[in-house]
Amino acid sequence: MTTREHLRFRDLGPVEVEHAGVVRPVGGSRLEAALALLLIHADHPVGPDALGEAMWGEQGVSRSAGTLDSHVWRLRRFLEPDRVRGEAPTVLVREPGGYRLVVGAGTVDSAHFAVLAAEAGDLLAAGEAGRALQRAEEATALWRGRPYGAAADQEWARAAVARLEEIRGRLREAHIGALLGVGAVDRALAELEVALAEEPLREQLWAYRMAAYRDGGRRSDALATYTQARTVLVDELGIEPGPQLRTLHADLLRDDPSAVVATAPSTQHESGSTRTLPVTRSRLVGRDDELAGLDRLLETGPLVTLVGAAGCGKTRLAVETARRAAPRFPDGVWFVDLTSATPERVLETVASTLELPATGSADPVDALRRYTVARRMLLVLDNCEHVLDAAAELVDMLLVEESALVVLATSREPLEVDGEHVDRLDPLLRAAAVELFLERLDGPVAAEAQAFVAEIAAAVDGLPLALELAAGRARAYSLAEIAAQVRADASTLSRVGRGRVGRRGGHPRTVREAIDSSYRDLPAPLAALHRAVGVIPGPFTVKLAAGLVGTDVTDAAAGLAHRSLLTPLTADRHGGASRFAQLATVRGHAVHEAERAGEDSTQARDAWIERLVRARPLLGSTRHVGWYHTLDDDLAALRATLQHTLVDDPSASGLALAARLGVYWAFSGMGVEGDRWLRTAADACTADAELGRPADRAAVHVDLGARLLVQGRVAEGGAQVRVGIAEGAGVTGDDAVLMCASLTVAAGAVARAGDRELLAELAAAMHRTAAGSAALDVAARHVELVHATIVAPHPDLVAQYLALHREARSEDNLFTAWLTAANAARLMLADGRATEAVLWARAAVRASAEAGLRHNAYALEVYGAALGRAGEHAAALRVFGAVEEQHRGAGVVWPWDPSVVALIAAMTTQLGQAAAERARSKGARATLAELAEA
DSSP states (O other): OOHHHHEEEEOSSSOEEEETTEEEEOSSHHHHHHHHHHHHTTTSEEOHHHHHHHHHGGGGGGSOHHHHHHHHHHHHHHHOTTOOTTOOOSSEEEETTEEEEOOOTTOBHHHHHHHHHHHHHHHHHTTOHHHHHHHHHHHHHHOOSSTTGGGGGSHHHHHHHHHHHHHHHHHHHHHHHHHHHTTOHHHHHHHHHHHHHHOTTOHHHHHHHHHHHHHTTOHHHHHHHHHHHHHHHHHHHSOOOOHHHHHHHHHHHTTOTTOOSSOOOOOOOGGGSOTTSOOOOSOOOSOHHHHHHHHHHHTTOSEEEEEOOTTSSHHHHHHHHHHHHGGGOTTOEEEEEOTTOOGGGHHHHHHHHTTOOOOOOSOHHHHHHHHHTTOOOEEEEEOGGGGHHHHHHHHHHHOOTTOOOEEEEEESSOOOOTTEEEEEOOOOOHHHHHHHHHHHSSSOOOGGGHHHHHHHHHHTTTOHHHHHHHHHGGGTSOHHHHHHHHHHHGGGOBOOSOSOOSSSSOOOSBHHHHHHHHHTTOOHHHHHHHHHGGGOOSOEEHHHHHHHHTSOOHHHHHHHHHTTSSEEEOOSSTTOOOEEEOOHHHHHHHHHHHHHTTOOOHHHHHHHHHHHHHTOOSTTOTTHHHHHHHHHHTHHHHHHHHIIIIIISOOHHHHHHHHHHHHHHHHTTOHHHHHHHHHHHHHHHHHOTTSSOHHHHHHHHHHHHHHHHHTTOHHHHHHHHHHHHHHTTTOOHHHHHHHHHHHHHHHHHHHHHTOHHHHHHHHHHHHHHHTTOHHHHHHHHHHHHHHHHHHOOOTTHHHHHHHHHHHHHHTTOHHHHHHHHHHHHHHHHHTTOHHHHHHHHHHHHHHHHHTTOSOOHHHHHHHHHHHHHTTOHHHHHHHHHHHHHHHHHHTOOOOSSTHHHHHHHHHHHHHOHHHHHHHHHHHHTOOHHHHTTO
């Protein structure tokens, strides 16, 4: 299947591209404008001048062809991220007339929207109101805002936008007409209220409103609507109402019910209606894929259970699915809210909703089964988790082999009935969560407040109920205040005003109350685990969870996940540990319940994390790989512990953590975060001269100094290293091992700064600290060799580096192994031995990967320079792409070697700008292991 067949262009709103199910916004206003123009002229060529004007305005035509080509290349990379190097593009192609966006049938929302809208109108005119309603709702779900996003007001887009907005107006009319056609008068009136507020000059809308009031038995309101319509039309346009409105008005005056504005409802058994479905007065946001998937599941089996956490929108999605599927169920769609039912009353509640008469049967279940068995009907059982066993038993008895009944259930855990299809519903993705929040606000959001909207959406994990409740606070609080409130505890969000909104049963007034209904039924071990893991603000492993409660939690974690109180996460690497996470709202409930129970797992969490960090292997050991992975797996808890022990209550424990994590932060792509923690730890040492062990204090200062040095802050960095050397004077044993590890890492940073005096001090400190330790001897000699190289970089030192490299490998010291190989390669390059340098630079990168490092910009820069000077330009630029990305992410100045700038420029000229950019872009996404094979 080609890339094009995986693409969907979402242009009814901000321009987005869906690739293989993942929706991505177009990065940057210029690329968004270019894609908008190409979509307006999809499958037709767009000239370079037109593209340039779309991206840069009138100045666009004066832009160079190379500038335009580079932006087109970026757009191609965005549209076809998986395209193999050298393979011809298939989505954005160059033709004699310009650039053409090649799209597949049904892949552009605006085009699909127009087709669906036309079909809805045609079906309504043909008297097929049910099918017309389905098409209209499919089309409406595609509309996310003004077409083409920020480009909507551009001159070149106005005609296309106006056309789509007019189609939307006609679609809204068809939708309302279809609602009237199927007898959904209340829904039609709700839509008309919004539609007429936005478009008061559309006579058809006024006609529909008159018909809706008439069909609902509200003749006086229908007549008043005519008076309203006439006033608006005369005042705004100076014209009288047209023939349709006048005829309807005359018929109402004669009390003649024969006039039909909307398509008449189809002749259908009374139970074929959707009248038991709750009225929904707002659009379903961000659930297009889930809606389509659930609709398909209803065709495949007799029982579908929609499972998800409290507040994730199960009921809303089930209602919309049932309404959409209604035409396929001639005997009706029946909605049963089990919120207030007891297990004994489940059967009675279902029978009452179906309006079954009392039969006097000795077996009421049999009577219900005989009623449903031959009817093609959809039974929606909402909120089954409160009466799970009773609901499951009833469904099992109703769904006999010959039954035509289909059941759609919503629950926080599966019913576990034979033949059940479980469809798990997650919270909304970030973009959809923001969209829902904005839609529920009363007014527009100022540009400077947009960041708070994203913050609110993230703080509640995209949970629809929490988003709706947070939006309800906007009448009383600013968005900044709401963001602070949900950051503090999203579970306290409560409903403003009456507690009954949009459904027949009462809503919980707070998110915490909704979660509490699940918590109350938990067995004691699951409840204890729920409370304990509230101290972990993110993903965690069962090993950590077990450390909090003091017992194995394998089954308990699975039980909470089964009940939607934990979210199971896939491992983020092959063979990695499974992890779980609480939604922010669930975590708030857990913390509250722990406080009520007088429990606090903070100390247990901190102790577990400290044991994990203190288990750091010797620097360079192959066992570092596993240690890095364990830190990754419970990174959220690690950060929480650092916050508690370094910021909230600075302690020796926090200092010990920071002293051992420098190498993890520096070589895992988290340099900026590491800087913050190291600075915090160093400030704590300054504030309290007695805090922590001398070796921990020393390591913190040395590690921070090294980070400052590679950022170009030479004076401050050097001062920190000297403080660390002084603090660590005389340490022995395990403290000496810790101290030497920091000095080893810092040696490269000092060498880069060119500070010979400081490097001599560091080498001397390393020699003193490592004295008598065979395990530290290799590293100590390497630091001395680095100092000798800075003093007099002679080619004869290469042999010493290579000998030390082999010794380091034999001693399981991959850190020294990669450093010696990289430094040997640098000396070879200085001596003109590029081909030989490639081999040793590659060895340095391989050793880095074996040691578990994810970032190593220094080794990669040496490798890229060696490849480039050996004539392997494409491979070199690929490596330099990774170097640049790693330096940028770490906030480090680059290049280390100033001659690299001229080398990159020369290779770019040799290969061409586009090919060079492709190589560097590919390298930016590559791992160390992949780059080692460049």
